[in-house]
Amino acid sequence: MTADLFDELDSVLERIRSAPAVWLGTDFDGTLVPHAANPGDVALDPQVMDLLRELGTLPRCRVAVVTGRSLADIRRLVAVHEIAYAGNHGLEIQALGLDHRDAAAVLAREPLERTALRLADELVGRPGITVQDKRFSLAVDYYASPMEIRRIAVAAIDAAIAGVPMLFARHGVHGSEVRPVGAGHKGTAALRLREHQSGPDALPIFLGDELTDEDAFEALPDGITIRVGDPRPTAARYCVDSPREVARFLHRLRDAIAS
Ligand SMILES: [Mg+2]
Structure with missing residues (x-):
C-alpha cells in the first residue's frame, strides 16, 4: 500500500536520522523539474541545485541522479560536481572512482x-x-x-x-x-551506485515518476521509495504530488541528516 509521504514524514525522518548512512537516488524529469513539451526547455531551480550539493557533501549522505537522459545532457543540466550521475536509465554511470558503460x-x-x-x-x-x-x-x-x-x-x-x-x-x-536487449536498468544502476557510493548498509531513498523508475523501486524493497505525480499503481512505498513537494522533502531530508 502506498502512503502519502507527508502523512508519514515523522517516522520517515526518524528512520533517516537513525540510519548509519543514507543513499539518495533521484530521477530528473517530472521529479526534480516539471515535464516540458520540449526536453531542451527545462532548468533546475537553483535552490534544488544547492540542496543536492549540500546533501552530497554531508558525511553521512551520498547522492546520485538516475535519468533517461544521456550522461552528457544530465551533467550539464544539474551541474553539481559533488554527486554521481547515471544516464540512459543506468546504461552509463559516473561517480567518484566509477566509470561504467553497460556491455550490452x-x-x-x-x-x-x-x-x-x-x-x-x-x-x-x-x-x-x-x-x-x-x-x-x-x-x-x-x-x-x-x-x-x-x-x-x-x-x-x-x-x-x-x-x-x-x-x-x-x-x-x-x-x-x-x-x-539484456542491458541494465534504473534498478541495477541504483544498486550499483548505493554499493559504490555508500556501501550495502546505507538506507536507500529513491524518487521517480515514470514506469522506468519502478525498476528502482522494486530493486530497493526496504528503502524509502517515493513516486512523484498523479496516483497510479506503483511499487513505491510513498507518494508525493509534484516536483515542488520533492523540493520540500529534500529540505527536510537535509535538516534530518545534518542534525
Ligand atoms: Mg521522470
Whole structure:
C-alpha cells in the first residue's frame, strides 16, 4: 500500500536520522523539474541545485541522479560536481572512482545508430516529434503530438527494430524508448551506485515518476521509495504530488541528516 509521504514524514525522518548512512537516488524529469513539451526547455531551480550539493557533501549522505537522459545532457543540466550521475536509465554511470558503460549497450551501439538515422528520416518534421540518439538508447518524444502522429511514430519504431534482435522498444505516455536487449536498468544502476557510493548498509531513498523508475523501486524493497505525480499503481512505498513537494522533502531530508 502506498502512503502519502507527508502523512508519514515523522517516522520517515526518524528512520533517516537513525540510519548509519543514507543513499539518495533521484530521477530528473517530472521529479526534480516539471515535464516540458520540449526536453531542451527545462532548468533546475537553483535552490534544488544547492540542496543536492549540500546533501552530497554531508558525511553521512551520498547522492546520485538516475535519468533517461544521456550522461552528457544530465551533467550539464544539474551541474553539481559533488554527486554521481547515471544516464540512459543506468546504461552509463559516473561517480567518484566509477566509470561504467553497460556491455550490452556498447555492443548495440551500431544498430542503434542505424535505427536512429532511419527514424529521424521517417519522423522528424512531423508535428511535435523529436528523435534523439542518446548513444546507448534512443528516445522518440511525442508529448506534444496529436494522437494520429503518435500512432505513426509507434508503428515506425516497431517496423524499424523488427529485424534487429539486439534492440527492443518501450512505448510510454510521453514518448518511446529504443533500448539494447539484456542491458541494465534504473534498478541495477541504483544498486550499483548505493554499493559504490555508500556501501550495502546505507538506507536507500529513491524518487521517480515514470514506469522506468519502478525498476528502482522494486530493486530497493526496504528503502524509502517515493513516486512523484498523479496516483497510479506503483511499487513505491510513498507518494508525493509534484516536483515542488520533492523540493520540500529534500529540505527536510537535509535538516534530518545534518542534525
Ligand atoms: Mg521522470
